[in-house]
Amino acid sequence: MKKGLSEKELAFISKLELKNQYFFTRNDIQSNFTSINEMNVYIHRLKNKGRILKLNKAKYFLIPIKAINAKWSEHPFILIDEILNKDYCIVGKAAAKYWNLIDQIPFTYEVYNTKRHEIFTIFHIKINFKKRRKQHIPKGVKKTIQGHSFMIASKEESKQWI
Secondary structure: OOOOOOHHHHHHHHHHHHOOOOEEEHHHHHHHOOOHHHHHHHHHHHHHOOOEEEOOOOEEEEOOOOOHHHOOOOOHHHHHHHHHOOOEEEEOHHHHHHOOOOOOOOOEEEEEEOOOOEEEEEOOEEEEEEEOOHHHOOOEEEEEEOOEEEEEEOHHHHHHHO
C-alpha cells in the first residue's frame, strides 16, 4: 500500500523544493509548524514514508516529489560534504577515480575526518569514515561538482591508491 502525503507535508516539501533546498535543518522548516512537537511528528512520519533521510544530528535530506517511487540518488561527494561540512578529505580509490588515475568505479568511498568513525550506507553508496587527527588528514583540494563544493585529496596524494 502506498503512503500518501498529507496537505501539510506536501506544503513544506513544496516550499523546500521551490528553493531547491534538498538538504535542510530543523530551523529551515520550523516556520511551517506551530510547535516543535508538531514538527517532530511530521519529520518522523516523513522518515517512515521514505521522503526524508537523516544525515547527521542536525541535517536531513529531502527526497524530491519528482522521484519515482521515492527512489533517488545524489552524487556521493555532495553527500559526504553535507554529512561532514568541515575537516574531512575524500581519499582512496574514489580520489584516484576522480583524477582519472584508475578506471575502476569505487565500491566504497573512503573519507578521512576528525569526528566520525563508521561505515555508513546511503542510497546504496557505502561511505567509510575513518577518524584521523587533523594533522594526519591530507591537504585537500577544493573542487566543485553540480554547483556544490567538496574536499578531495590532491592528484599527487591520490597516486598512492593506484
